[in-house]
Amino acid sequence: MHTYLKSLLEQRQQANLYRTRLTHDSPQTPNLVIDGQTYLSFCSNDYLGLANHPALLQQGKYGVGSGASHLVTGHTQAHHALEKELAAYTKRESALLFSTGYMANLGVITTLVKRHDAIFLDKLNHASLVDGALLSRAQIHRYPHNDMQALAHLLANSKAQHKLIITDGIFSMDGDIADLANIVQLAKTYQAWVMVDDAHGLGVIGKTGRGSLEMYDLGEDDVPVLMGTLGKAFGVFGAFVAGSQLLIEALIQSARSYIYTTALPPVLAEAVRTSLIVAEKETWRRQHLHELIAYFRTAAAKRQIPLMESFTPIQPIILGETEKALAVNRALYERGIIVTAIRPPTVPQGTARLRITLSALHQQAQIDRLVESLVEVL
Structure with a gap:
């Protein structure tokens, strides 16, 4: 069994499909503490920002x-x-x-x-x-x-x-x-x-x-x-x-x-x-969330960031190959921003992507920081 499982994991590593877990030491908010450093997160499904209410x-x-x-x-x-x-x-x-x-x-x-x-x-x-x-x-x-x-x-x-x-x-x-x-x-x-x-x-x-x-x-x-x-x-x-x-x-x-x-x-x-x-x-949460979605999409369009047709908190950017999605993910992480790279088999081959998700707790200034970082790394 040991030999078999080792070969399975090696195959995933060689295909750039190996997954790792980020361990944070903070409540679920847009700001996560990892190894003593604060990162701005855009990959939680806590859309209304209620996880730490x-x-x-x-x-x-x-x-x-x-x-x-x-x-x-x-x-x-x-x-x-x-x-x-x-x-x-x-x-x-x-x-x-x-x-x-x-x-x-x-x-x-x-x-x-x-x-x-x-x-x-x-x-x-x-x-x-x-x-x-x-x-x-x-x-x-x-x-x-x-x-x-x-x-x-x-x-x-x-x-x-x-x-x-x-x-x-x-x-x-x-x-x-x-x-x-x-x-x-x-x-x-x-x-x-x-x-x-x-x-x-x-x-x-x-x-x-x-x-x-x-x-x-x-x-x-x-x-x-x-x-x-x-x-x-x-x-x-x-x-x-x-x-x-x-x-x-x-x-x-x-x-x-x-x-x-x-x-x-x-x-x-x-x-x-x-x-x-x-x-x-607190209806302001949903209202603010949709305002942020519109704000992000407008800012991304001005900077020619290629978004998919989505008007929900899920805002993917298709990058194609797994290697590119991982490279952009790493570059954003080095700038203190967490955006998950989604790869096959979660998505079809050739459609690896960044999956940006927005929360009611995000602020426009944080969106601006994300957009500027995306322009730099893309």
């Missing part, structure tokens, strides 16, 4: 550990109240907490579809959605990114009894938004179900921050299955699925990634409850 740090009524799975003795009143509040937040009948978005996606997909059913996935969907589809053993059809004509063709030619269309709301590496209006229309035409992973949309886009479904004015009848995470815009940890009471009850009874794992720590459930209140009350 004082109100979220005061929750501890139920202790730290939940002690058991939800179906044994791990389900506290904190969990129960949060599920009700998440259902109300998403304007759905019910919601169910999962430990992570990955586990939520695995649990939902394997509950909804089986071997003789069919799943239709956008090519750029998150890895957890692909893995959930593989675990379900259903027929898998992948359509080119946001290509509605291709999706229609696949749906029209499917003979499966149950058809499930799955898409990200906001695509995590490109920052663009799914064509949900047309997806829903195709689902109705071909009697398919729709599931949206809105991990990067909830709290960020839509008139009141309710995500990509609110942006398109879509409800539970249009998109029966909504998955959201609690560790991005809401600044804590965990995930949930929202939908009908019938859907949630089916997941409680059948979703293996829910049944056979320890419940989310109740202290985190309480923190998320506070986060929902803060996110809804």
Whole structure:
């Protein structure tokens, strides 16, 4: 085994795909302390800047550990109240907490579809959605990114009894938004179900921050299955699925990634409850975030920095080859700025990139510093 694992790691190093972890000694804010030096970070998903909010740090009524799975003795009143509040937040009948978005996606997909059913996935969907589809053993059809004509063709030619269309709301590496209006229309035409992973949309886009479904004015009848995470815009940890009471009850009874794992720590459930209140009350966070996105895009255009078409906090710069992405990443780091270099297999070959993410805690002066540094290193 030692020889085999060593060869795997050597292959990744030779292909410039070896990943390393940055260990910081500070709360999650735009300024991170690494080995005693402060760096300006543009790669956190803490979009609303709530990860270190004082109100979220005061929750501890139920202790730290939940002690058991939800179906044994791990389900506290904190969990129960949060599920009700998440259902109300998403304007759905019910919601169910999962430990992570990955586990939520695995649990939902394997509950909804089986071997003789069919799943239709956008090519750029998150890895957890692909893995959930593989675990379900259903027929898998992948359509080119946001290509509605291709999706229609696949749906029209499917003979499966149950058809499930799955898409990200906001695509995590490109920052663009799914064509949900047309997806829903195709689902109705071909009697398919729709599931949206809105991990990067909830709290960020839509008139009141309710995500990509609110942006398109879509409800539970249009998109029966909504998955959201609690560790991005809401600044804590965990995930949930929202939908009908019938859907949630089916997941409680059948979703293996829910049944056979320890419940989310109740202290985190309480923190998320506070986060929902803060996110809804302090609307300036979302407003400031979108002002920063527009400011960055305008500044980048003036300096001819080639951005992708994204109006979300995710602002990628395609550099092509892995070596170039790593070189620019290192050059920025030497200037005290952290921007992650995203490489295959996370993104397709030839599309290695910088993935810049913006937070409500960033300031225009920090954006200016980033832009000037990008001009220098690009």
